[in-house]
Amino acid sequence: MRSPVCTTGRLLEAAQYVGHVTRPRRSCLSVPGSSERMLVKAKTLPADEIVIDLEDGVAPAHKDEAREATVAAVSEGGFQARSIAVRINGTDTPWFEDDVNELARRAGDALGTLIVPKVEAAAALAPVERLLERSEPAGGRESPVGLQALIETAAGLVHVNEIAAASSRLEALIVGYADLAASLGRPPGARHDPDRWAFTLDAVLVAARAAGLQAIDGPHLQIDDIDGLSAAAARARELGYDGKWALHPTQIEPLNEAFSPTEEELSRAEAIVEALERAEGGAGAGVALLDGEMLDEASRKLALAVLARAPDPR
Template sequence: MELFRSILYVPGAKPRALARASQAGADALVLDLEDAVAPAAKTEARRGVAGMLQGGGFAGRRAIVRINGLDTPWGRDDLEMVRQCRPEAVLVPKVESAEALERVRTGLGDAAGAVPLWAMLETPLGVLHAEDIARHAADRGMRLSCLVLGLNDLSSATCASQLPGRVPMLPWLSGTVLVARAYGLPIVDGVFNDYGDERGLRAECEQARHLGFDGKSLIHPAQVAVANAAFAPSREEIAHARAVIRAFEAPGAESLGAIGIDGRMVERLHLSQARRVLALSAA
């Protein structure tokens, strides 16, 4: 079972950050060639990321490259680098249509089958078209393997404030989780900007987990431990999952659709949830 608890963005233009990224303990690293890199540093950042990928510099961590959009002066060169270096996946920014993913897949050429796509939903059209994007990818056999929210861009585009509790954004958060679950995709929440506010980060991670997200996008290594803990099953959840499995696997339980456990009615549909909790714990 793949883990998506902590997805750490690493600026491609910062060699020291790239060199230390694998030590942060994140489940995956996004080597960023887009928003975290100034235009004047794009070429050097691409070279640095390519060198690290080719040199095996990420110590077994999943390395995903966020390219610049193909409509920018750097996108095509980024995609060619991805085609040659073949990271774990390519994160496509500002996806607003299925056609945007098709263009990336075409640009990957012979690497299209080896490099999965992650799609960033960070514009109004991206969120509105999320279901079309996921359905198209499934129908065409496209290797779309994760959805990622970009709430900073979405906030800017909509003028919605990123308040504590994120009330203005709750419909978008829940709506994209529904799309992800409908098409069997993991989904990762957007970043928490104040990396010095551990309490705020923990609260936002817990909210995201309750909403159904698999993990959190992060901008600083100090955020990793909080996200890993927040998106991991608690001892109580693990104990309850084991109790559910024992109850439904007990002799005679095969004919039962619901069982009372600790004063609570548990249906057979909760059995798959219990197994997922244990699988996540084991991973």
């Protein structure tokens, strides 16, 4: 895998981001940027990714304050999570530009990605990219800021394939159930019937995989329903999803467990990568045979994705 590299003070090449880092996202805990107490607590939690919310989780009167608190928390570091993401305000809001500019310039390399809400078309990511291209050099970052796209409207679902291919910074597509249910005219609580969301989950997954992205399931809203959470996570994992959002710390461990590969799966993935490396180093072939199974570059990508979900990096 290629690692994105840039030189401080010059324009970052977002194209370097293609085929880049696969950040584990078995559990993605959302915390409001307006709560200093929750930001401090989030640093101690074992979620793969902490998602600091500047959008729905913050009242309009507190947007600027939440942004400042988020920049301070991320730049200070000290998170146990493997990656930090920030859900910014939408591109049609008065807070959008300040969100992107301040985070890119001041949050430092601890900021992994920006999550763009309510993405309805491929063109919706362009304003974010333009701001990042202008702001990143001033931040002295060693790697470009990645993006994640929330699919949470009917229009976004219709255009999900184009959205997935819209930016070389894009790392993941996320299903946003609450807003999507409202957009589709579904009553609250419709998430409990998995069949109602079968088309949505498949459409987002296929679009993500076709573009080489991760697919992340939305949150289970009933915080006290751990059995329901585990069942929903198991369904998402069986479909092929890489992880799921969490709304409470008690949801983290069940998600980490649900989306972690077994020891057998990890051993098999390591064997696949090693077999292909031996083949390339020997005859220079791009294919290999392992236990009677023909392996190629697609096999390697799947194996690396499995290894990236390991509880401990391999």
